[in-house]
Amino acid sequence: SAVISQKPSRDICQRGTSLTIQCQVDSQVTMMFWYRQQPGQSLTLIATANQGSEATYESGFVIDKFPISRPNLTFSTLTVSNMSPEDSSIYLCSVEVLAGATDTQYFGPGTRLTVL
Amino acid sequence: QKEVEQNSGPLSVPEGAIASLNCTYSDRGSQSFFWYRQYSGKSPELIMSIYSNGDKEDGRFTAQLNKASQYVSLLIRDSQPSDSATYLCAVANAGNMLTFGGGTRLMVKP
Numbered sequence: 001s002a003v004i005s006q007k008p009s010r011d012i013c014q015r016g017t018s019l020t021i022q023c024q025v026d027s028q029v030t031m032m033f034w035y036r037q038q039p040g041q042s043l044t045l046i047a048t049a050n051q052g053s054e055a056t057y058e059s060g061f062v063i064d065k066f067p068i069s070r071p072n073l074t075f076s077t078l079t080v081s082n083m084s085p086e087d088s089s090i091y092l093c094s095v096e097v098l099a100g101a102t103d104t105q106y107f108g109p110g111t112r113l114t115v116l
Numbered sequence: 117q118k119e120v121e122q123n124s125g126p127l128s129v130p131e132g133a134i135a136s137l138n139c140t141y142s143d144r145g146s147q148s149f150f151w152y153r154q155y156s157g158k159s160p161e162l163i164m165s166i167y168s169n170g171d172k173e174d175g176r177f178t179a180q181l182n183k184a185s186q187y188v189s190l191l192i193r194d195s196q197p198s199d200s201a202t203y204l205c206a207v208a209n210a211g212n213m214l215t216f217g218g219g220t221r222l223m224v225k226p
Binding site (some may be wrong): 001017039042043044045048053090092096099100101103104105106107108109110 | 159161213
């Protein structure tokens with residue numbers, strides 16, 4: 001597995017502002033992912049954070065709204081830009097690790113965002 | 117659209133009983149299958165992974181996979197109140213991208 005930390009753990013933000021979430025892992029990993037979990041819902045993949053290149057975004061998510069950085073193999077950031085109350089969610093990063101014979105994703109503790 | 121379906125529950129079982137959680141998926145090209153447990157206010161925690169047809173046991177947990185029926189399940193034996201959580205089924209495609217089901221909420225009553 002991997003030890004993953006996220007900062008901040010929670011935040012309350014005003015509409016129209018931006019928040020940058022950090023994800024740090026204790027070992028070098030190739031694949032890092034960012035998910036959103038809206039209240040009472042399951043996880044939705046926002047994007048795959050690629051080291052050395054632009055992130056790959058899923059349908060419905062765009063770089064202008066969710067810019068992502070991946071400067072090295074242990075760190076990534078997700079920015080939620082120009083926030084609205086609809087962005088209130090838990091944001092989770094995950095890393096992919098080879099566990100036995102299967103590539104497996106492990107999740108960070110999450111960032112709980114409330115937008116007023 | 118690739119889908120992963122779970123009964124949202126709640127599934128209520130008495131302490132000591134077997135809890136059976138089910139998941140179906142639509143993408144026949146799916147390669148690997150995962151069960152995560154998520155306590156309220158916490159992030160998902162991996163319980164089991166399975167990628168071959170049949171059963172895989174780990175302690176009180178057994179994952180079952182039937183690719184022909186596109187069905188994966190999780191059995192929890194001797195259920196404990198501490199097992200009360202939401203269980204998320206996740207399916208990986210050939211590119212290892214995960215699609216999550218909506219989750220089943222399990223309640224184990226003392």
